[in-house]
Amino acid sequence: MRPKKLDQLVSNLETQPSEGLDRRIAAMIRQAARQRSGERPPEPVLWRRIMRSRTARIAAVIALVLVGILVFQLFDNSASVTWAGVIDPLVTAETAVFNIVTRLQDATIEAKIMVMGQRIRYEMESAQGPPIVIFDAERLEMLTLVPERKAAVLVDMTDLVDQAPENYLASIRNVINELESDPNASIERLADVELDGRNTVVFRAQNDDGEMTVWADPETLLPIRLEQRLSGLSVTSTDFQFDPELDPALFSTEIPAGYSTASSQMRSDNATEEKALEGLRIWAQILEDNQFPPDLSTAAYQKMPGLRKKLREGTLTLTTQEKLDMAMKIAPFSQFLATLKPEQDWQYVGGGVPFGDASQPVCWYKPIGSETYRVIYGDLSIKEMPKEDLPR
Amino acid sequence: MASLRNRILIGRFNKGDVHALQEIYDLYKTDMMTLATGLLFDKTQAEDVLHEVFAKLIRLQGRMRIRSTLRGYLLRAVANEARTINGTRTRKDRARIDERGDSPRNVDPPEHAAALAEERHRLERSLRELPYDQREVVLLRHHGQARFKAIAEHQGVSMSAVQARYRRGLKKLRSLLGADL
Numbered sequence: 001m002r003p004k005k006l007d008q009l010v011s012n013l014e015t016q017p018s019e020g021l022d023r024r025i026a027a028m029i030r031q032a033a034r035q036r037s038g039e040r041p042p043e044p045v046l047w048r049r050i051m052r053s054r055t056a057r058i059a060a061v062i063a064l065v066l067v068g069i070l071v072f073q074l075f076d077n078s079a080s081v082t083w084a085g086v087i088d089p090l091v092t093a094e095t096a097v098f099n100i101v102t103r104l105q106d107a108t109i110e111a112k113i114m115v116m117g118q119r120i121r122y123e124m125e126s127a128q129g130p131p132i133v134i135f136d137a138e139r140l141e142m143l144t145l146v147p148e149r150k151a152a153v154l155v156d157m158t159d160l161v162d163q164a165p166e167n168y169l170a171s172i173r174n175v176i177n178e179l180e181s182d183p184n185a186s187i188e189r190l191a192d193v194e195l196d197g198r199n200t201v202v203f204r205a206q207n208d209d210g211e212m213t214v215w216a217d218p219e220t221l222l223p224i225r226l227e228q229r230l231s232g233l234s235v236t237s238t239d240f241q242f243d244p245e246l247d248p249a250l251f252s253t254e255i256p257a258g259y260s261t262a263s264s265q266m267r268s269d270n271a272t273e274e275k276a277l278e279g280l281r282i283w284a285q286i287l288e289d290n291q292f293p294p295d296l297s298t299a300a301y302q303k304m305p306g307l308r309k310k311l312r313e314g315t316l317t318l319t320t321q322e323k324l325d326m327a328m329k330i331a332p333f334s335q336f337l338a339t340l341k342p343e344q345d346w347q348y349v350g351g352g353v354p355f356g357d358a359s360q361p362v363c364w365y366k367p368i369g370s371e372t373y374r375v376i377y378g379d380l381s382i383k384e385m386p387k388e389d390l391p392r
Numbered sequence: 393m394a395s396l397r398n399r400i401l402i403g404r405f406n407k408g409d410v411h412a413l414q415e416i417y418d419l420y421k422t423d424m425m426t427l428a429t430g431l432l433f434d435k436t437q438a439e440d441v442l443h444e445v446f447a448k449l450i451r452l453q454g455r456m457r458i459r460s461t462l463r464g465y466l467l468r469a470v471a472n473e474a475r476t477i478n479g480t481r482t483r484k485d486r487a488r489i490d491e492r493g494d495s496p497r498n499v500d501p502p503e504h505a506a507a508l509a510e511e512r513h514r515l516e517r518s519l520r521e522l523p524y525d526q527r528e529v530v531l532l533r534h535h536g537q538a539r540f541k542a543i544a545e546h547q548g549v550s551m552s553a554v555q556a557r558y559r560r561g562l563k564k565l566r567s568l569l570g571a572d573l
Contacts, residue, residue: 006565010534012512015429017421021439025417025446032450033410243407 097241103234113237119251136253143253152259153324184208192218200224262321272336277380279333280362282326284355292350292362292378296337340365345373349391353378361391398462406454413449420463423535424470430531431474433520441473460542467536468546471528478524518568526561529554 289306350362357378428438
């Protein structure tokens with residue numbers, strides 16, 4: 001019989017280690033990691049990056065998705081293309097290969113993913129988008145390649161060090177951590193099921209942010225299938241291979257010889273209202289031929305009828321660099337949207353509104369801490385007004 | 393789910409990801425520190441225990457084998473290191489620590505309510521009255537949630553001997569802390 005009173009008394013003995021010990025242990029672990037990998041030490045920023053807000057990371061991911069769509073969809077076909085639902089830097093030295101199906105809004109993309117250290121390589125069918133995307137989280141560079149056209153786009157993300165999306169495998173672990181520490185999370189083990197002829201254990205965890213289901217080998221607990229739903233993203237990963245031998249050359253962000261090149265820099269201070277409105281202006285004026293898009297979905301973005309028409313008619317010619325520059329100016333709009341919280345009550349009502357029409361509202365939101373809303377009109381002018389005066 | 397998380401952490405570590413140890417440390421450092429301090433009554437030595445435990449884990453080169461729970465594994469590792477340190481203490485050292493008064497050296501002053509702090513001090517004083525083996529059994533049992541069998545393996549004695557130490561320890565604590573224990 002355990003004396004419960006003693007349990008309670010012992011719980012009062014709780015003692016925290018000093019910050020000095022925390023530092024000693026962390027230093028010891030870092031040193032061990034360096035010795036094992038033979039590589040230079042992981043930067044402290046990697047630890048900080050783990051703690052970044054999910055919102056900022058999602059903003060960066062969505063912005064990159066849109067950049068890729070604009071730049072590469074104009075190369076050739078009109079097939080659905082999103083390639084970077086989960087471009088994530090990583091903090092482990094493991095290699096992995098797996099297949100992933102990402103759904104963002106109404107677009108679906110299937111890709112094979114390879115991970116090596118802090119580098120990740122996406123491979124897709126060319127009909128779906130850029131066939132190869134390499135993201136190097138250490139150098140904070142993203143290289144997109146279209147071999148059949150010998151075209152390359154290099155995006156410098158060093159300014160996004162605080163927001164760069166994390167490696168997908170690491171993000172899975174962080175989601176697990178978050179779910180476990182969330183008192184409102186519901187975590188359950190489901191009945192074992194047979195998956196592709198293999199017996200699997202199944203766990204499902206849910207909280208306000210999303211849901212994750214893992215099918216795993218009952219012996220090794222290595223995942224066989226994983227499904228995640230989070231903030232508009234749906235990701236299914238299968239066919240995991242852990243620690244395969246991979247050629248480092250697959251992850252090089254050096255531009256291959258003979259490739260035409262465009263390059264740009266993704267900035268961290270993009271998610272401002274001013275830059276967002278400039279992105280919306282380009283979307284309305286250039287992609288949609290002087291009217292606001294019917295909605296702000298990826299599908300609407302992909303259509304870009306105005307721009308296609310001009311390119312088809314030859315009234316506008318754009319180099320790859322110019323397309324990239326344009327995409328980088330539109331990206332802040334999505335980055336800005338991704339930072340808005342539900343309580344900011346963002347509304348878009350601009351479908352079909354002619355660009356420049358000062359009488360018609362396009363969208364509104366409430367800044368954090370503000371009592372009034374910011375209502376943006378067709379000429380991108382802004383009026384402050386209380387909720388009761390919002391357009392109906 | 394906690395088990396899944398721990399198994400993932402152990403799996404990562406065993407596959408060579410030393411950074412998993414950092415997450416393990418962050419998860420269990422308070423539990424480990426509480427046990428080490430409760431056994432040794434010296435925060436500096438308790439921190440040395442934790443340091444040594446993690447140094448040994450690193451030297452394991454990813455060969456961590458957990459038979460029960462990760463927390464239990466770590467607390468037994470702490471108990472092992474604390475026992476080693478306790479064994480190296482001279483009689484003079486022990487007397488010095490025992491003479492320090494109400495609060496163990498370097499242990500942060502209690503930040504709980506006064507009643508809670510008083511309870512803690514009473515328990516610390518009472519635990520200090522127990523022989524090390526009995527104190528270890530009581531703390532592993534009540535803080536580490538360890539089974540008698542596991543404690544017996546750790547102390548290298550029979551299970552009945554551990555149970556006897558536990559009974560004697562409780563009896564002593566009851567005499568010091570009150571019959572309602």
